[in-house]
Amino acid sequence: MTTQAGPDRATMEPSVGARPAELGLRERKKLRTRRALRMAAIRLVAERGLDGVSVDEIAAAAEVSTRTFFNYFPTKDDALVGIDPEDIREITEALAARPADEDPLAAVRAVMLQRAELIAPEQADLWRARLAIIRRHPHLMTASAASWSSYENALAEAVGRRCGLDPARDPYPAVLVAAALAIVRILSVRWQESPGAPLVDLLSQAFDSLARGLPPPPGASPA
Amino acid sequence: MTTQAGPDRATMEPSVGARPAELGLRERKKLRTRRALRMAAIRLVAERGLDGVSVDEIAAAAEVSTRTFFNYFPTKDDALVGIDPEDIREITEALAARPADEDPLAAVRAVMLQRAELIAPEQADLWRARLAIIRRHPHLMTASAASWSSYENALAEAVGRRCGLDPARDPYPAVLVAAALAIVRILSVRWQESPGAPLVDLLSQAFDSLARGLPPPPGASPA
DNA sequence: CTACAACCTTGTAGTCCCTGAATTTATTCT
DNA sequence: AGAATAAATTCAGGGACTACAAGGTTGTAG
Known part of the structure; x- marks a missing residue:
């Protein structure tokens, strides 16, 4: 915490959920x-x-x-856009906590929207800064090196556990997760660019479109 | 081309389409x-x-x-897994050449399958080596630095042009392309791991699933 | 509260990735 | 052939990252 304003606002960190206070x-x-x-x-x-x-x-x-x-x-890039193991744990737990009879895509969608909700009000500045950095350095978008990859794997396992599929045998969980994360990735950057609509709405529409099989949207030219 | 067997098999390069012979x-x-x-x-x-x-x-x-x-x-990684500008050009052209009344997702699917077909017989070895490298170094999967990013952008523009949407305003093309490329990425690695089914079949199934909105597959547990 | 083990931090030295600038060599144009 | 152009090479250097070997801090058990 260098020469920053409030030393007591220690919670202004890109992580979202609450942490257990019982630590040495x-x-x-x-x-x-x-x-x-x-x-x-x-x-x-x-x-x-x-x-x-x-x-x-x-x-x-x-x-x-x-x-x-x-x-x-492990990398300079990871300090900027890497995913905390802590966050991965929270997300997979949130996914496991969804009702068991829920559609897999719907469950992932719900978890992602919930996290977007939590982010929006409090730490919007920090996330905007992060996203602006990503926009200016495109290789950070997909990358963040190994962390994004392990993120995908962990989520795919969680999805596989939900619907009784082994992610190593059936590609369905991995594809679903990759599509969902692509949505989060793309719409987050878009949200940073144009401060109009809330991130949750953007994500919601995109997930709707995905769930309907990505049909051509209303504005598209038919012929 | 160091101490390799056949110096005349110069066509054994990861690129796929035919090149114009009229070059200086x-x-x-x-x-x-x-x-x-x-x-x-x-x-x-x-x-x-x-x-x-x-x-x-x-x-x-x-x-x-x-x-x-x-x-x-630009990077050591790019030499391994980067996308050739040439390939990007070929793919966007192939996309533009699809019938104008075709569904955007169907068009992208067709182009990707077509390229997978072309790869399979000839240069399978080289692609397998490439994919094995990616599997052993996960950060190469999503990354390959800037090149995937420009790949995504170029494809999104091509899709946007097809259906009359500005990719900068409407997120639909970018989301569609990201989902499609995620499928190609994931199934390619899977194909490298288990040489059973042809890549084209794997891709075909995954695209089907995507077009139906990623419903839980047959093997999934309902409750 | 002290000894001890486990862990974290730090400095050193070195390798490798990647870049800018100036020079030399190879192709193209006239 | 000679001029114009573009690419390859050499050189010098900054910065990311790692193995190794200390030195400090924290947890623990008597």
Whole structure:
């Protein structure tokens, strides 16, 4: 937490759900360091661009050594757009908590919308900064290196568990998850670009379209 | 083309369509260099793993300087899994050539299946090697840096042109393309893992499922 | 509260990726 | 052939990232 306004608004971190407060000092410090590094990375890169900021500077802003940075994130990119293992856990749990007879796509849709709801009011600024960075550096969009990949895998497993399919044998869960995440990815960036409609509405429409088999939308030319 | 068997099988390159033969010497040499670099990269990394091969070695194997490597590929990863601008052109043209009254998703599906057909018989080995590399280094899956991103954008524009939608305003083309490419990506890797069914069949089923709105498949548990 | 083990952080040294600029070599045009 | 153009090479350098070997902090058990 470098030279920032409110030192007590420690909850202004890209993560969404509540964390268990019962952690030892060591664990709490690790979470703080991780947050500080992530915030410093996002803030500095938002100001100066990806190539205008070195890992050394990010580490210095978070008041740890450069070497320590790489103990927390395998890559500079991951500090910016990587997915927290914590978030993955929350999402898969939310998915498992949906009613068992719910359609798989509907369940994934509900979880994603719920998270978009939670994000919108509180930490919109931080997410907008993040998305603006992604927009300016397209390789961050799909990438974020290994983390997005493990995200997909974890979600696919959760979906597979829901509907009794082995994701390693049946491609259905992986395809569903990939399509859903593509929607989140694309509409998030769009939402950042034009502050008009709420993100939840954009996602909702896109998921509707997906559930109907992506028919040509009303505005499309028929012939 | 280092110490390889047949120097005359120069057509064994990951690209698929036919190239116009009317090119100057300079252009032909550039294509050859690009191919040599790509092949050397895939071959060496398939043998020794991603971290066991340096750009210097790839360049040496292709008999150009290290600096020249970066004149052809912005990144080491791109030499392995990047998409050729040439391929993008071919695909968008194929998309434009589909009947105008065809459903957008059906058109994209047709183009992807057609390309899968062309790949299968001839260059299966090279593609298998490529896919095996991707499987061993998950960050290459989604990534390949900027090239997938521009691939998505180009395709989205082509789809938008087909159905009279501006991809910058309406998210439909981008979502459709992302879902389609996710299918290609996932099923390709799956096809590499288990050499059973032909790639075209796998893709065909997945596109069917997508067009029906991703309903839970037969094997799924209902309650 | 002290000893001890486990873990985290740090510094060092080095490899490799990637880039800009200047120079040299190869193709194309006239 | 000679001029114009484009590509390949050399050189110098910054920055990402890693293995290794200390040194500090935290948890734990007597």
